[in-house]
Amino acid sequence: MTQPKIRDYFQQTVAADPDLTPKQQAILQASLDLFAEQGFDHTSTSDIAQRAGVAEGTVYRRYKTKNAIREAVVAPIIDHIVPSLAADFTREELETKYTDLASFFRSVFANRLEFVNDNIKELKVALEMVFFTPGSREAMIQHVGPIVVDNIMGIFDDFKARHLMVDWPNDLIVQTMLSMLLGYFARVVMAIPPIDTQRELDYFVAMLTQAFTPKPENQV
Amino acid sequence: MTQPKIRDYFQQTVAADPDLTPKQQAILQASLDLFAEQGFDHTSTSDIAQRAGVAEGTVYRRYKTKNAIREAVVAPIIDHIVPSLAADFTREELETKYTDLASFFRSVFANRLEFVNDNIKELKVALEMVFFTPGSREAMIQHVGPIVVDNIMGIFDDFKARHLMVDWPNDLIVQTMLSMLLGYFARVVMAIPPIDTQRELDYFVAMLTQAFTPKPENQV
DNA sequence: TTCATAAATGAGTTACGACTCATTTAGTGG
DNA sequence: CCACTAAATGAGTCGTAACTCATTTATGAA
Numbered sequence: 001m002t003q004p005k006i007r008d009y010f011q012q013t014v015a016a017d018p019d020l021t022p023k024q025q026a027i028l029q030a031s032l033d034l035f036a037e038q039g040f041d042h043t044s045t046s047d048i049a050q051r052a053g054v055a056e057g058t059v060y061r062r063y064k065t066k067n068a069i070r071e072a073v074v075a076p077i078i079d080h081i082v083p084s085l086a087a088d089f090t091r092e093e094l095e096t097k098y099t100d101l102a103s104f105f106r107s108v109f110a111n112r113l114e115f116v117n118d119n120i121k122e123l124k125v126a127l128e129m130v131f132f133t134p135g136s137r138e139a140m141i142q143h144v145g146p147i148v149v150d151n152i153m154g155i156f157d158d159f160k161a162r163h164l165m166v167d168w169p170n171d172l173i174v175q176t177m178l179s180m181l182l183g184y185f186a187r188v189v190m191a192i193p194p195i196d197t198q199r200e201l202d203y204f205v206a207m208l209t210q211a212f213t214p215k216p217e218n219q220v
Numbered sequence: 221m222t223q224p225k226i227r228d229y230f231q232q233t234v235a236a237d238p239d240l241t242p243k244q245q246a247i248l249q250a251s252l253d254l255f256a257e258q259g260f261d262h263t264s265t266s267d268i269a270q271r272a273g274v275a276e277g278t279v280y281r282r283y284k285t286k287n288a289i290r291e292a293v294v295a296p297i298i299d300h301i302v303p304s305l306a307a308d309f310t311r312e313e314l315e316t317k318y319t320d321l322a323s324f325f326r327s328v329f330a331n332r333l334e335f336v337n338d339n340i341k342e343l344k345v346a347l348e349m350v351f352f353t354p355g356s357r358e359a360m361i362q363h364v365g366p367i368v369v370d371n372i373m374g375i376f377d378d379f380k381a382r383h384l385m386v387d388w389p390n391d392l393i394v395q396t397m398l399s400m401l402l403g404y405f406a407r408v409v410m411a412i413p414p415i416d417t418q419r420e421l422d423y424f425v426a427m428l429t430q431a432f433t434p435k436p437e438n439q440v
Numbered sequence: 441t442t443c444a445t446a447a448a449t450g451a452g453t454t455a456c457g458a459c460t461c462a463t464t465t466a467g468t469g470g
Numbered sequence: 471c472c473a474c475t476a477a478a479t480g481a482g483t484c485g486t487a488a489c490t491c492a493t494t495t496a497t498g499a500a
Contacts (some may be wrong), residue, residue: 021447039352041261044487055449060489129354130410132259132344137410166430172423175403182406183399190350190357203392210386211431241477264457275479278457442500449494457486460484461483 003084003115006077006122008033024062026052033072038123039128040070074129074136079117081126082144084115085178086151093156101164102209108177111202113197116185123185148174166214173212180204223304223335226297226342227252233296246272256341259348260290294349297342302364304335305398306371314378321384322429326416328397329424333417336405343405368394386434392431400424401403 010032030051034043045066049056064071087108089098098104112200116123129136152174159165165173177181184204234245235355244251250271254263265286269276307328309318318324336343350360372394379385385393404424408415 004261005329013346023448045489046487056488057450057490058448061447064489066488092260131406139413141410168423168427170419172427175407176400176427177405179399179406180396184396186351186399186402187395190361200392203388207388207392207396207431210435211427215430243478265459266457275459277460277480278478281477286458354453443500445497447496448474451491451493453488455486455488458473458484460483461481462479463481464477466475466477467471468475470474470487 003111003118006080006119009080010073010076010122020062021050023054023058027054027059027063027069028073030120031069031078032125035070035073035125040125045069048153070129071136074126077122077126078140078143081123082147085112085181086147087111087120087155088151089155093160094155095162098159099164100209101159102205104159105205105208106201108202109181112181113184113201113204116181116188117197120185120188124189163214165212168212176211177208180208223331223338223426226339228261229300230293230296230342233300240282243272243274243278247274247279247282247289248293251289251432252342252345254295255290255345259344260345265289293345297346298360298363301346302367302399303341305332305401306367307331307375308371309375311378315382318379320377320429321433322425324379325425325428329401329421330355331395332401333424335420336401336408337417340405341409344409383434387395388432396431397428400428 003078011029014020014028017025020028024078027048030048031043034047034051037043038047045059046056046070049059052059059069063072098107130140153170156165156170160167184195184200231249234240234248240248247268251263254267256392258267265278265279265337269279269295272279279289283292318327331439350357371439373390376385376390376393380387404415404420
C-alpha cells in the first residue's frame with residue numbers, strides 16, 4: 001500500500017488554498033523543507049526567502065512573525081498525521097475481515113511503520129513542536145483528542161464486545177500502541193538505518209496479540 | 221524508594237571535580253537549570269553568566285564555545301541515566317526474588333516511572349540532545365550500547381533459561397520496555413499533570429507480563 | 441491606456457548573542 | 471611583603487537574524 005508522504009500532502013494542501021499566491025506557497029514549502037532539514041531554530045527567515053526564491057520582505061507580507069510561519073506549517077501536518085494515526089475501520093470491516101487481533105494489528109502497523117519510515121524528517125518537525133513548544137501543546141490536545149476517541153475507542157469496544165480483546169482501559173491500549181510506534185520512530189532516528197521493518201512488524205503483531213488476547217484469569 | 225534526582229546527582233558530580241573552581245561549578249549548574257527551563261537554543265551565555273553570578277568572560281574561560289558547555293552538561297547526565305535504566309540484578313536476586321515476570325516488571329517499572337516523574341525537565345534536555353543533535357547521537361550509542369547489552373540481556377537470558385519468558389529477541393524486548401517508558405514520559409510531558417502513576421504501573425505490569433509469559437504455541 | 445490596489449522588493453534598522461581581550465583581582469610560594 | 475600565576479572581569483567587537491518600509495512592479499477593472 002503506497003502512502004502519500006507528508007511533504008506531498010502538504011504541497012497539495014498549500015496549492016489548494018486560494019488565499020495563497022504562488023510565492024506564498026513557495027515560502028511555506030521552503031519553510032517545511034528547511035525546518036525538517038535544520039530545525040526551526042536554526043532556520044533563518046533569509047534562508048527561507050532564498051530557498052523560496054523570493055525577497056525577505058515577501059516572507060513577512062503575510063506572516064507577521066517567524067513563529068506564525070511555523071504555525072502555518074505545522075497545522076496542516078498535524079491535521080494530516082492525526083487522522084492517519086487514528087485508523088478508521090468500518091464496523092463491517094471489523095466484523096468480516098478482522099476475526100482475530102493479529103490480523104488487525106498487522107493491518108494497522110503495516111501502514112503506520114511505513115508511514116514513519118517515509119516521513120521521519122517531517123515527523124521530527126511535528127514532534128519537536130509538540131514536545132518542546134509549550135502552548136501549542138494544549139491547542140493540539142484539544143484538537144486531537146476527539147478524533148482519537150471517536151475512532152479508536154469504538155474499534156476497541158467492538159473487539160471487546162466480541163471477546164477478542166482484554167478489558168483493559170482504552171486509553172492505556174492506545175497509549176501502548178502509540179508507545180510502540182514512538183519507540184520504533186526513536187529507533188529509526190537514532191540507529192543508523194536500515195532497520196528491518198518486516199522483523200519489527202512481525203514482532204509487534206506477535207507481542208501485542210499475546211498481550212491483548214483475553215485469558216480468563218487476567219484482568220486489571 | 222527514594223531516588224536521587226538528576227539535578228542533585230549533577231550537583232554532586234560537579235562538586236567532586238577538583239579541576240572546577242566554585243564559579244565554574246556554578247556555571248555548569250546554571251547551564252543545566254536554564255537548558256532545562258528554556259532549552260539550549262533559547263539560553264544565551266549571558267543568561268548563564270547572570271544566573272551563575274559571574275561575568276560572561278568567566279563562562280568562556282574553561283569552555284571555548286557554548287556547545288562545549290552543553291557537552292559538559294549532558295555527559296554526566298547521560299552517564300547517570302543509562303545505568304539507572306539498565307537495571308543490574310544479581311543472579312541470586314533473580315532466582316530467589318523473581319519467581320515470575322510480574323514481580324520483576326513491577327520492581328523495574330516502579331523505579332523507572334518515579335525516575336521519569338522526578339526528572340522530566342532534565343530528561344527533556346537529554347532527549348532534545350539525543351534526538352535533535354546529530355553527531356552526539358553516534359557517540360551516545362557507542363557509549364550506551366555495551367552497558368545495556370551486558371546488564372539487561374543477561375537478565376532476559378536468565379528468565380528465558382527458566383522458561384519464564386518467551387524466546388523473542390532480546391533487543392526487541394528491551395525496545396518494548398523502553399517504548400513503554402518513552403510513552404509514559406510523553407504522556408506526562410504532554411498532558412497536564414497529574415498522571416495516575418499507580419494505575420499506569422499496574423497496567424504496565426499486567427500487560428507486559430501477559431505479553432512475555434510463554435505459551436507453548438507462540439514463537440516468532 | 442489609465443488608474444487603483446495588491447504583491448513584491450531589498451536595503452536598512454535594531455537587537456541580541458557568541459565570543460575576545462586588555463585589565464584587575466585573588467591566591468600562593470618564597 | 472613581594473612576585474608570579476591563575477582566575478575573573480566586563481566593556482567591546484563582530485556577525486547575524488528578525489523585522490520594517492519606502493519604493494517598484496504586477497494585476498485588472500473602467
